[in-house]
Amino acid sequence: MQMKEQVLIAGAGPVGMITGYYLAKHGVPVTVFDSLPETTTDHRASTVHPSTLEMLSELDMTDEMAAKGLISAVFQYRDRYDDRIVAEFDYGIISDETEFPYALQVEQHKVINIAREHAEKLSTFELKRPFEVVGLNQNENGVELSVQNPGGYIEIHNGRYLIACDGGRSIIRKNLNIDFPGFTWGERFVIATTKFDFGAPEAGNHRYRNYVAHPDQWCALIKVAGDDMKGLWRILLPASGKESDEYVKSIEWVQDKFSECLPYAPPYEIIHRNLYNVHQRVAETFHVGRTVLAGDSAHVNNPLGGMGMNGGIHDGLNIAEKLVRIWRKEGDDTLLAKYDRQRRTMAKKYVQAQSIQNKEILQENDMKARRQKLDALGAIADDENTCHEYLLKSSLIAMVREANSVQ
Numbered sequence: 001m002q003m004k005e006q007v008l009i010a011g012a013g014p015v016g017m018i019t020g021y022y023l024a025k026h027g028v029p030v031t032v033f034d035s036l037p038e039t040t041t042d043h044r045a046s047t048v049h050p051s052t053l054e055m056l057s058e059l060d061m062t063d064e065m066a067a068k069g070l071i072s073a074v075f076q077y078r079d080r081y082d083d084r085i086v087a088e089f090d091y092g093i094i095s096d097e098t099e100f101p102y103a104l105q106v107e108q109h110k111v112i113n114i115a116r117e118h119a120e121k122l123s124t125f126e127l128k129r130p131f132e133v134v135g136l137n138q139n140e141n142g143v144e145l146s147v148q149n150p151g152g153y154i155e156i157h158n159g160r161y162l163i164a165c166d167g168g169r170s171i172i173r174k175n176l177n178i179d180f181p182g183f184t185w186g187e188r189f190v191i192a193t194t195k196f197d198f199g200a201p202e203a204g205n206h207r208y209r210n211y212v213a214h215p216d217q218w219c220a221l222i223k224v225a226g227d228d229m230k231g232l233w234r235i236l237l238p239a240s241g242k243e244s245d246e247y248v249k250s251i252e253w254v255q256d257k258f259s260e261c262l263p264y265a266p267p268y269e270i271i272h273r274n275l276y277n278v279h280q281r282v283a284e285t286f287h288v289g290r291t292v293l294a295g296d297s298a299h300v301n302n303p304l305g306g307m308g309m310n311g312g313i314h315d316g317l318n319i320a321e322k323l324v325r326i327w328r329k330e331g332d333d334t335l336l337a338k339y340d341r342q343r344r345t346m347a348k349k350y351v352q353a354q355s356i357q358n359k360e361i362l363q364e365n366d367m368k369a370r371r372q373k374l375d376a377l378g379a380i381a382d383d384e385n386t387c388h389e390y391l392l393k394s395s396l397i398a399m400v401r402e403a404n405s406v407q
């Protein structure tokens with residue numbers, strides 16, 4: 001095949017859009033395909049960690065993100081069973097390590113749109129939507145993608161490399177027969193959004209990010225700015241029973257669950273709700289031939305700790321930086337295997353391990369064990385050295401540094 005001198009990206013979620021923007025900004029022609037006509041505003045990622053802010057500041061995105069989001073300098077773990085604040089983590093402790101000693105609460109769709117607006121100003125960037133990737137072929141020269149255009153016809157597009165950013169159900173991962181080992185949690189997660197202000201003193205005086213432990217009524221309360229910047233609270237709740245998806249999505253179920261999990265608050269209006277199955281999986285390889293996986297196509301995890309999108313953006317920018325070097329003839333295809341070595345091990349060591357641990361701490365139902373775990377977390381927060389180490393890990397700064405040191 002006659003190869004076009006470009007990189008192809010499947011998927012214009014946060015990972016595909018930011019990776020495409022980075023490549024185009026550094027002079028590598030890129031075409032991004034997405035099956036949807038526009039970015040959805042469904043309630044998914046909202047926490048952007050210091051490690052990611054450092055990377056996105058190089059792309060001139062962070063000022064706009066801050067203007068559309070909330071600065072979250074602290075987060076808390078609480079124990080509803082014993083009615084206490086277990087631990088408060090203050091990012092100020094790592095201000096010696098990062099110019100961003102805070103997380104930004106900014107919704108995923110805003111991050112995608114900021115990256116898109118920058119990218120679309122570049123002649124090296126093309127976004128094609130709604131164009132659904134339906135198949136691929138690759139050889140030692142490049143990759144050929146089969147893409148269904150809006151008229152329903154299959155078009156063939158080719159390029160030197162392909163980055164699969166097509167999400168957890170990645171057709172590219174499946175097409176390449178890459179295993180996706182791991183497990184699916186027994187319970188589903190409901191995310192319900194309200195304008196009720198959980199930050200008010202009478203409603204618990206919550207921080208912008210709060211993880212609340214309870215043997216069976218654990219939850220997370222996260223504040224985002226909302227499109228009107230007036231503030232919305234997203235509450236993440238487990239649906240552990242055998243109720244149908246339909247019932248769990250109903251307003252009655254959510255109201256009942258709210259009164260169980262958040263009994264101190266009066267009934268309030270729920271303006272949005274969604275249901276997710278939650279998995280912990282890492283692809284057995286992130287690299288086959290001239291194709292690499294990045295983001296949810298490569299690894300998925302539960303949302304406690306806010307690591308999926310962050311880890312995915314780190315993948316995308318890691319491989320993009322390597323492709324720029326290849327483009328400039330400063331490196332060769334062995335960098336693709338290096339990408340796999342750097343990112344796959346770290347996805348397991350940091351994102352999988354920490355997100356599983358976060359969930360286990362919140363839901364522990366052995367009364368002795370839960371107090372021990374929560375007390376240990378409190379002790380970490382109270383000691384400057386252990387708190388420093390904990391924040392480097394949970395903000396994924398430690399992961400990025402360790403990944404970059406892998407040869």
Ligand SMILES: Cc1cc2nc3c(=O)[nH]c(=O)nc-3n(C[C@H](O)[C@H](O)[C@H](O)COP(=O)(O)OP(=O)(O)OC[C@H]3O[C@@H](n4cnc5c(N)ncnc54)[C@H](O)[C@@H]3O)c2cc1C
Binds near residue numbers: 010166167170295296
């Ligand atoms: C409730 C919830 C809360 C979360 N909170 C956080 C958080 O605070 N912080 C965090 O870091 N992460 C969080 N996450 C995880 C985060 O949302 C995901 O990790 C992130 O969306 C992954 O981005 P992605 O670009 O890899 O994939 P996606 O966002 O899934 O994007 C994939 C894109 O590919 C497109 N696509 C799919 N198939 C095709 C195809 N065949 N052809 C063309 N296009 C295709 C889709 O339309 C989509 O636009 C949360 C997730 C959930 C469910």
